[in-house]
Amino acid sequence: MPDKLSLRNIRLIVEYDGSAYHGWQSQKNTRQTIQEIIEKVLKGILQEEVSLFGSGRTDQGVHALAQVANFKTKSKISLSRLKLGLNSLLPKDIVITGIKEVPFDFHSQRSAKSKLYRYTILNRKFPSAFHYKYAWLYHIPLNLDLMKKEAIRLVGRHDFKSFKATRKDRKSTVRTIYELKIRKSGDFIYINIRGNGFVYNMVRSIVGTLVGIGSGKLSNIRRILLAKDRKGAGVTAPASGLCLMKVEY
């Protein structure tokens, strides 16, 4: 094993259309994951096995405008050549938009301070030929004022157990949401959520709950939050509407 001094720590910014992949990193080894594809191309270029660490998993069908991932290598290749090589060899729906050498102790997941996700809803009766992979088509007109009013109550440090997909682990479900903004543009509704971390399916459960509120099926998000019971919250919004926009360090 090479010593620390001879290893470079390279950070990638990765943009991907998640439609065709089994998420960033799969639990079981079923379909190809984005992480595996990049590792394979890196191996080909660097002639060396590398392990790529992402800032976190994104589920099957979830997209990213700026996923962050890092790997260590003893290769001396220039960063501009490596970026060019990766983008030539990767599938067209995975693009390296940024590349940088970072301090040895930088870790995409452990060093992350906050993440920004955007969820897109297409709120009309007919679909879109261009956005069907990137937005949740929701037929019932949503009351945006009501959604905004309730959304505020999620901002801050809370136990988000009500918004966690049922899993057997007993890890803490306390997280902090720094920002939750809802914006309409034409028939599209964008929900931006920035937090220090998210429990499994949290963003999609929050979106499903907010849509439940906007359509009059649910009310009082504070009560839902305090109940700490997933059954009280709304549906899990489809993966396709979700996009990882930014990871802050």
Place this chain on the structure above:
Amino acid sequence: MPDKLSLRNIRLIVEYDGSAYHGWQSQKNTRQTIQEIIEKVLKGILQEEVSLFGSGRTDQGVHALAQVANFKTKSKISLSRLKLGLNSLLPKDIVITGIKEVPFDFHSQRSAKSKLYRYTILNRKFPSAFHYKYAWLYHIPLNLDLMKKEAIRLVGRHDFKSFKATRKDRKSTVRTIYELKIRKSGDFIYINIRGNGFVYNMVRSIVGTLVGIGSGKLSNIRRILLAKDRKGAGVTAPASGLCLMKVEY
């Protein structure tokens, strides 16, 4: 044949991602065209053969936000049911966004007064995971001021022979461009061209020529225009960047 009075003339607004199709209407019968697919679904719903007339052909890989097409039918089906049925049965990348009953003599192509096309260029060194089917990736930085200055000279009534793909017909190549606007947003450059009609590949040849000017490979678009010779103009820009935005009547 039913008489005019018993026939309804229905106008559709069609949005499509042209990536997977052989254009709106094919010359030869090779791959499936968007027109054929809609006709087939219409036949299934209306239980009647219909002929769908588009405002014009779009080439393989070209997109549309609002192609206009009309057909005549003796069916009494409600328009909202027909729209819902079409959008349920059509592939996800073809969507009917509007439907209306129009006067019997309305014809999508012959009644059209003008068309607006938008061409999208991604002007940077690395590709986009989301836009690779919808934009021309052009590496060399383009001089927008120069492009705008030269573009103005194409506005008005001209013989656009220099911008016509070589074909054997001897039809007139005189057309009027009402508007030619170039706009930058981030790394994207949008070229909007509105005219009373376009000769074959005209928009894509104009874009290729403007890009030639912006990259310093070509100059003086007025001389190119007056030469009436396709060889003097720039390359034909790729189909994927082109989108039919609007047809005016």
